[in-house]
Amino acid sequence: MTAAALAITLAERKGRSLWDDAGRRLARNRAAMASLVLLGALTLAAIIGPYLTPYSFDQISKDDVWAPPLVHGHLLGADSLGRDLLCRLLIGLRVSLAIGVVASGVSLVIGVAWGATAGYVGGWIDETMMRFVDVLYALPFIFFVILLMVTFGRNFILIFLAIGAVEWLTMARIVRGQTLSLKQMEFVEAARAAGLNGGAIIVRHIVPNLLGPVVVYVTLTIPGVILAESFLSFLGLGVQEPLTSLGVLISGGALVMDQAPWLLIFPSVVMVATLMAFNLIGDGLRDAIDPKDR
Amino acid sequence: MVRFLLRRLLIAIPTLLLVVTIAFFMMRAAPGGPFDTNRKLPPEVERNLEAKYGLDQPLGVQYLTYLTRIAHGDLGPSLKYHDRSVLDVIREGFPTSFKLGVSALALGAALGISLGVLGALRQNAPSDHAITALAILGICIPTFVIAPMLVLVFASSLGWLPTGGLTDARGYVLPVIVLALPQTAIISRLTRAGMVEVLRSNYVRTARAKGLPERDIVLRHALRAAILPLVSYLGPAAAGLITGSLVVEKIFTLPGLGKAFVISALQRDYTVVMGVVILYASLVIGLNLLAEVAQALLDPRIRLT
Numbered sequence: 001m002t003a004a005a006l007a008i009t010l011a012e013r014k015g016r017s018l019w020d021d022a023g024r025r026l027a028r029n030r031a032a033m034a035s036l037v038l039l040g041a042l043t044l045a046a047i048i049g050p051y052l053t054p055y056s057f058d059q060i061s062k063d064d065v066w067a068p069p070l071v072h073g074h075l076l077g078a079d080s081l082g083r084d085l086l087c088r089l090l091i092g093l094r095v096s097l098a099i100g101v102v103a104s105g106v107s108l109v110i111g112v113a114w115g116a117t118a119g120y121v122g123g124w125i126d127e128t129m130m131r132f133v134d135v136l137y138a139l140p141f142i143f144f145v146i147l148l149m150v151t152f153g154r155n156f157i158l159i160f161l162a163i164g165a166v167e168w169l170t171m172a173r174i175v176r177g178q179t180l181s182l183k184q185m186e187f188v189e190a191a192r193a194a195g196l197n198g199g200a201i202i203v204r205h206i207v208p209n210l211l212g213p214v215v216v217y218v219t220l221t222i223p224g225v226i227l228a229e230s231f232l233s234f235l236g237l238g239v240q241e242p243l244t245s246l247g248v249l250i251s252g253g254a255l256v257m258d259q260a261p262w263l264l265i266f267p268s269v270v271m272v273a274t275l276m277a278f279n280l281i282g283d284g285l286r287d288a289i290d291p292k293d294r
Numbered sequence: 295m296v297r298f299l300l301r302r303l304l305i306a307i308p309t310l311l312l313v314v315t316i317a318f319f320m321m322r323a324a325p326g327g328p329f330d331t332n333r334k335l336p337p338e339v340e341r342n343l344e345a346k347y348g349l350d351q352p353l354g355v356q357y358l359t360y361l362t363r364i365a366h367g368d369l370g371p372s373l374k375y376h377d378r379s380v381l382d383v384i385r386e387g388f389p390t391s392f393k394l395g396v397s398a399l400a401l402g403a404a405l406g407i408s409l410g411v412l413g414a415l416r417q418n419a420p421s422d423h424a425i426t427a428l429a430i431l432g433i434c435i436p437t438f439v440i441a442p443m444l445v446l447v448f449a450s451s452l453g454w455l456p457t458g459g460l461t462d463a464r465g466y467v468l469p470v471i472v473l474a475l476p477q478t479a480i481i482s483r484l485t486r487a488g489m490v491e492v493l494r495s496n497y498v499r500t501a502r503a504k505g506l507p508e509r510d511i512v513l514r515h516a517l518r519a520a521i522l523p524l525v526s527y528l529g530p531a532a533a534g535l536i537t538g539s540l541v542v543e544k545i546f547t548l549p550g551l552g553k554a555f556v557i558s559a560l561q562r563d564y565t566v567v568m569g570v571v572i573l574y575a576s577l578v579i580g581l582n583l584l585a586e587v588a589q590a591l592l593d594p595r596i597r598l599t
Contacts, residue, residue, distance in 0.1 A: 012407075131305075135312045137530070138575035142540065143317065143567070146559040151324045227436055234438045234541060235556070246435075254442040268439050275434035283430075 007107040022212075024190035024289040032284025042274055046094035055084035057091040058242035069262050077262040079252070088244050089267055090114050093244040093274070097220055099160055099229045100278075106164025111171025116210065118172070120180025130176065132170050141166050141228075149237055159238060163225050174217055178210050179283040219282035223275040230271070246271040298598035299583075313575040314364070314568070318357055318402070321564055328373035347373060360568070369569040371423045373418075374561055380569035383558075387551035388573075390460065394550065397470045399535055402477030403528070405519065408479070410485025413513065417490060425482060432479025440483055441472045441545045458547040469546045473539060477531065480534075490522035518592050529585035530540075531576040537570070544558045567581030 026032055050057065060083060069077040069085075076085040118129040148162045182188060183206070191201050230247025232238035239245040248269055253264030327349070329340050334481045348359060363370055369380035370562060414424040449457040450467065456465050491514055501511045538552030551570065558566040590596045 127349070131309065131312075134314065134579075135309055138309065138313050138578045139571065140537070140574050141319060142556060143320075143559065143571060147320050148558065150326065150560070198359050223434065227434075230436055231438070231541060234436075235544075250436065250439055254438060257442060257446065264439070264442075268435075271436070271439075272431070272434045274431055279434065281428050 001111040022285075022288040026284050027073075029287065032288075033282045035280040035284070038273065039277040039281065041269070042093060042277070043097060046090055046097055049090040050087055050094070053084060053087040053090070055087045057083065057088045057244065059083060059087075069145055076266050079260070079263055083242075085263065085266060088249060089246075089270060091251045092244040092246045092267065093270055095239055095243065096226045096229060096247070096271075096274070099163070099245065100226040101230050102160045103164035103167060103225040103229075104218050104221040106160065107167035107171050107221060108214070110164070111168035112175050112207060112210065112214060114168065115172035115175025115177075115204050119176040120183055120198060120202050122180075122183075126176070130173075131289075133172055136166075137169055145232060145237060156193060156239065156243070159229060159232065163228050167221055167225060167228075169237070171214070171217060171221070174213055175210055178213055182206055182209055216282055216286045216289065219278055219285060223278040226275060226278075246274070295587075295598060302583050302586075306583070309579060310572070310575055311411070313395075314361070314572060315569060317359075317571045318360065319353075320566055321562070322353060322385050324562070326562050328564060330562070347371070360471050364560075364568075364572065368440075369572070370565040372558075372563055374389070374444060374563040374566070376500040380565050383554055383566050384551065384569055384573060387538065387554040389470065390548055391543075391550040391552060392536045394466065394469055394473060394531070394548070395536030395538070396540070397466065397530070397533055398473035398477060401470060401474040402481055405474070406481025407485050407517075407524075409482040411489055411520075413482065413486040413491060414489030415512065429479040429482045432475050433483075435475075435541070437476065438541050438545065440475060441468070441542065444468050444472065445545070458545070460548055465546075465548075469542050469548060472542055472545075473535065477535070480527070480531075481524060484524045485521060488523050489516060492516045492520040522589055522593055525585050525588050529581040530578055533574065533581050537574050537577065 008216055073172060076089065078090070114133070114222060115128060144166060145162045148158055152158050188201060188205055190203050196204070216231040226246065229238055229245060232245030233245055234251040239248050241248070248262065249267035253260070253267055257264040322384070325375045327560055329343050335343070341350070348356060360370075369384075372378050372380055372383055375383065409425050409429070415421040429527045445457050445468065448455045454464075455467050456462075459465055498511060498516050501515050506515075538555070539549040540552040540556055543550040544549070555567065555570045557563075558570070586598065590598045
């Protein structure tokens with residue numbers, strides 16, 4: 001038997017896990033795979049793109065004010081201060097993606113820890129923890145944001161925190177619901193019988209089994225956060241000039257759309273493409289992990 | 295049912311109390327005060343103003359005074375508009391926001407549910423894919439992108455509708471459409487997902503086997519269960535919509551509550567901010583409760599405890 005044939009037999013013998021199945025289903029979803037490629041390209045462009053353009057995102061040029069696309073070497077044109085739009089767009093995309101990923105990460109950590117603990121411990125602790133979530137739900141989002149902004153100044157990192165600190169509530173609810181049903185499973189009982197304590201059961205047995213719905217929710221949270229940041233920027237509460245984000249670019253472009261439509265169109269296209277990619281990947285993952293709806 | 299409602303209303307009181315407490319102390323922890331203006335007030339004037347509104351008392355005393363006051367249903371005077379009470383400010387902004395929000399929600403629900411059902415019935419057909427694509431687009435295009443574009447086309451260029459303000463009924467058209475678009479998208483997705491699952495259930499198969507007309511099966515049997523997830527979404531969504539959207543109010547220059555709230559928060563008009571927070575929180579709690587009752591009425595398997 002040749003080595004290759006042996007490898008094939010071994011591969012055949014290896015069981016197919018739930019995740020292998022999900023991966024295979026995801027690979028068959030053309031919209032999700034195209035989105036994955038698009039998102040990879042956008043991320044790469046956001047990370048290395050700004051170094052490849054001949055301009056810097058805050059470089060002001062008197063000669064290039066309102067330059068339309070393809071004039072004076074500005075591929076996508078320039079803004080009211082003569083700054084290159086392509087470069088600003090790449091930086092804006094970088095900032096928006098970073099905000100989306102970091103804020104979703106914050107909400108993921110808080111939400112999973114909170115929800116899994118409440119669901120697993122149960123009783124009055126669960127009741128109290130979820131009541132706290134209800135209370136925070138009942139406060140308007142913009143209230144938190146304005147107060148954080150005026151207290152700590154317009155700090156880049158605080159935008160992450162403010163948004164993450166609000167987004168975790170839904171995550172906590174989803175995780176708690178899942179934990180409640182997982183808690184009844186035999187393998188959790190077995191772990192308890194084997195003498196594991198509550199914390200270890202949550203970390204080793206509950207959380208890994210929550211991964212499916214959590215991954216899906218995170219891919220849908222990221223575009224939500226990017227959108228939330230852009231609303232804050234539109235209201236003048238987000239990222240500060242000369243730094244930029246997709247929201248800053250779009251809201252700036254909307255003000256001058258009759259004289260310089262490219263300043264609205266290009267950022268909007270990038271924003272919508274990014275959000276759609278995340279949404280389609282999230283949908284694809286949901287179908288792949290939980291194929292009930294197909 | 296009555297016991298359930300009573301129990302929930304009893305729980306709502308401590309929830310609301312906590313909301314008020316958190317909002318009160320967060321607001322006060324923020325730097326600045328309601329009497330900071332560009333021109334510095336003479337210290338005596340500022341002291342007199344603070345004394346007038348009780349802001350010179352220790353924070354704990356102010357908190358208790360405020361609680362006693364709202365327990366009597368009095369939201370107090372605005373600290374910025376010296377001749378108006380908080381209730382006046384809410385009365386000025388809330389009706390506009392309410393009308394816009396309810397219209398947008400109605401439009402979004404009507405369109406969204408129809409599209410969602412249509413998509414589920416033609417699952418994986420081209421029309422289903424088209425609806426799904428439109429829905430994702432609707433979720434992804436921010437309102438502040440679509441709103442100026444609609445203004446440019448229908449107000450500035452064609453002149454069919456006003457660019458802003460609410461002088462007549464036509465002024466409502468664009469804001470309502472802008473508010474309803476993302477709602478339509480979300481509602482159609484929720485409806486489609488619910489419908490796809492329900493259409494495969496045993497009782498729908500039974501209904502088909504009985505030979506009921508397809509229209510009755512879809513509208514009377516399936517839809518009822520399919521919109522359960524939608525109902526729990528609509529509770530908080532409605533609370534957000536009817537208390538005003540800052541973005542839409544700003545773009546169309548509408549006198550709504552969303553803008554009044556943000557201005558008050560930025561100016562530290564403590565009493566107005568607290569008043570709006572209480573209104574919003576009560577709406578969230580009340581509408582969530584309503585959603586739960588509606589779900590129990592729609593689905594007899596759900597027991598209210």
